[in-house]
Every structure is written in structure tokens, then in C-alpha cells.
Amino acid sequence: MDDRKVAVVTGGMGGLGDAICTRLFRSGYRVVATYSPRNQSADEWVDVHRKEGIEVAAYKVDVSDYASCDAGVRQIVSDTGRIDILVNNAGITKDATLKKMTLEDWQTVLRTNLDSVFNMTRPVLHGMLESQWGRIINISSVNGQKGAFGQVNYSAAKAGVHGFTKALALEVASKGITVNTVSPGYLRTKMVMKVPQDILESKILPEIPVGRLGEPDEVAGLVAYLCSDEAAFVTGANIAINGGQHMH
Template sequence: MDGQRVAVVTGGMGGLGEAICARLFHSGYRVAATYSPGNQSAAEWVDVHKKEGLEIAAYMVDVSDYASSEAAVRHIVSDMGRIDILVNNAGITRDATLKKMSVDDWRAVLKTNLDGVFNMTKPVLHGMLESGWGRIINISSVNGQKGAFGQVNYAAAKAGMHGFTKALALEVANKGITVNTISPGYLRTKMVMKVPKDILETKIIPQIPVGRLGEPGEVAGLVAYLCSDEAAFVTGANIAINGGQHMQ
């Protein structure tokens, strides 16, 4: 295949998404990060990273809306010529026990975390099929594998994501396209570090056999491998990276 491959990372401006963007850029890809409507700091984020030597393009998209996702894909292809790699990383939480969970909170999480995978993958897939090469990587969660108190919406969406992975992997396995899931455990991101220190030290870290939080860069390294030509025989997999918190 001629030309530099293009990677799109949804939710690419925070925590894990940012680490994935940086790793893929340093691995030689052209990288586009998507961000949600209402993010007022997107232009500043691009400028800051440009000064650090990271040339990452940014595109606004509401992944929960198909028309917005389709328009964003067209925009990226128009600017960058193609999309070879899609990392479905965008996600939200609206935690509550089912007894207290509102219908709106259920729907918001499913629309973003699961519908968003469909909304971005479907328009991207056409170009991959035409070129005969592609990598689709869906970022799930350890909580999609083992469940989590107060997260029936999040766990359902993240578990559903891997069902999507397996079915699509079968459809495109002979087309040069791989589809895989990564299920991270607790990572050292801004979101996790907002958890009260006592909860982190007494409730969360003791559940992790390696005795620490994961680093976003460790997950980004796994993403980079799955994007490579060396990973061409890996498809339909759900790869856990959780420090031994949940083994399957």
C-alpha cells in the first residue's frame, strides 16, 4: 500500500486517547483525534502538542449521532486522503445503581459507548474494503468483562462492544482488515486520579495483583502493535491489560 497510513482516534484528547494519539504519531502514522461538541480547548490542545512536536489533526464529532460521525469521516478523508486505522476510544460514564439509574443515563451511555462504535466504523469501513487493508480497535474495559457495581449501563455497552468486534471480524477477515478489542483495567488517567486517595489505596489498587495502576502508554503500546503488519493474524480477540485484576 502506498503512502503514509492514517489513524483516527475517537475521544483522542484526554487520558488514554491522548496517549494513543502520541504513540501512533511516533510510530509513523498520520493521526487525527476526534473531540466532542462543546470542547472549547480543542484548538489549544492542538497548538500545545504541535509545540511538543506532535502533529495531530483534530475534528469535532458527536459519535452518538450517525450523521455527525459520517460527516466527520468524510471531512477527514477529504483532508487526509484515507483512513486506514480506527480506534474507537470515545466513552462516557453515568454511574448509578439500576434502582436509581434514569432512562436518560442508560441511553446516553449506550448511545456514546456502543452506538458510537457502529456510527464511526460503518462509514470508515468502506474505504478499508476498497484498499484491502484496515485496523479497527475497540477500547472496552475490564468492567465489561467482570461487571462493576453501579455501572450496568457502562458494563453492558463495553461488553456489547466485543460482540460487535467478533461479528465484524468474521465479516472482514478475508479482506485484509482486522478487528480487535482491548479491555484495560484502571489506568493512571486524570479521571481515575480524581477518585479519593483512600478509595484508590484501600479499594481499587488492592484488587490489582501487580499492585499499581496501569499507565496509558502501556495500553497505547498494545494499540500500536495491533495496528502493525505484524498483527495481521490477530483478529476477533479481546486482549485484557489490567494487571491481573480479572483473568479469563
């Protein structure tokens, strides 16, 4: 019988999600990645990782839809027997100034980046409460802490994520479950590398005191620590990992 703890990472096929999945597998967990119904490349992604010796199961879940999350969680628990760790990592951007932002741009980002945290956490929480152990890690953003031009929707959603973290941390602190937020700055991911090079060099990098983008593996290392038994006294925290771009 496989008694390793089971970690579920939403948006597990993105740049940061991929790094988190890999790090958690290497840290001794059974790892499950959820991916968007719009992403059809799960089999290839799983095969590539398997060839590298990394076993990650993939489940198609629409994190913006509660019924899809509930069904996905049931299926994962049916297949693995448990969920001990949840990393709410899925997120998207639809940038525009508020003057130009459509209602759909607002609703889509809020549903994917904030509603998703409720949609996944609520069905997972029952099992954690039963076993009296759990780790919930919500991935926010430096832009949820300091705001960002053209990201009213994204900044609002990511700020909301930490409000969720603090309230839930209070509710489950006596049950052996910790709930924390990780707020990365600009990382070397596909999403950030889509930013035009001149904007990156003239606007973004000068704001980062360490003078470079963060590596997804650096954030994954922090997530792995928060999953561990050593981090049992850390709960309700928002840990910034942004190269000094924003301090508070």
C-alpha cells in the first residue's frame, strides 16, 4: 500500500505549476495535477515527465466551476484514497485598464483566480478535517499586494486570495491544517516571457532589487517547505518571494 501523502496542484501544467509538481514529487509526495478543459496536451505532458522519472497523474478540472471541482476531487480521492495537500495555483490574466475592461474580462479572471480557491478547497477540506492533517497553499501575486496598472481584475482576485487564507486559517488551526499564501513576483515563466523584451528591461527588471526574474523552482522550494511537518507553526501567513520588488 502506498502511504505517501497526496498533493493536488491546480494549474499543474503551467510554468510554476510544473515546477511545484516536480519539486513535490521529489520531496516524496504522490502528485496530482489538474489542468484546464481547454488544455488538450495532458498525455504528452505526463509522458515527458515519466521519461524524466517524475510520476504525476493529470485530471481535467474546470477550476472556475464548482461542480467540476467537486467531481474532480471525488475522482482523485476514489483513485488515490486521500488528498493531504492542496496547492491552489491555477490563474489567468486578461489585462486592460478599467476604462476598457469588459464585464467578461472581470468575471473570467475572478472566477478562475478567486472562485477557484473556494471551488477546490471546500470539497478537499472534508478529508483533511477527518484525518486532522492538511496543508493548503494559495498562490497569490506581488500584484495582489501592491496593485498593477491594467490589472484591476487580477489584483483584486489575488488580494482576495489572502483574505480567504486568513479566515480559513483561523477556522482550521486547531485541526492540524495550515493555510498559507505565497505571493511570487515576476518569474521566468511563459506568461511573463510573453511581455515584450523592451518592457521587461525598461520597466519590470529595474523594479526588482535583485536584478533578475525569479525562477519557478525557487517558489516551488518555498511551497515544499510549507507542505512539510516542519512548517506546522506557519499558518495564515502571506510569504512574499519577489526579489525585493515589494516589501511590507
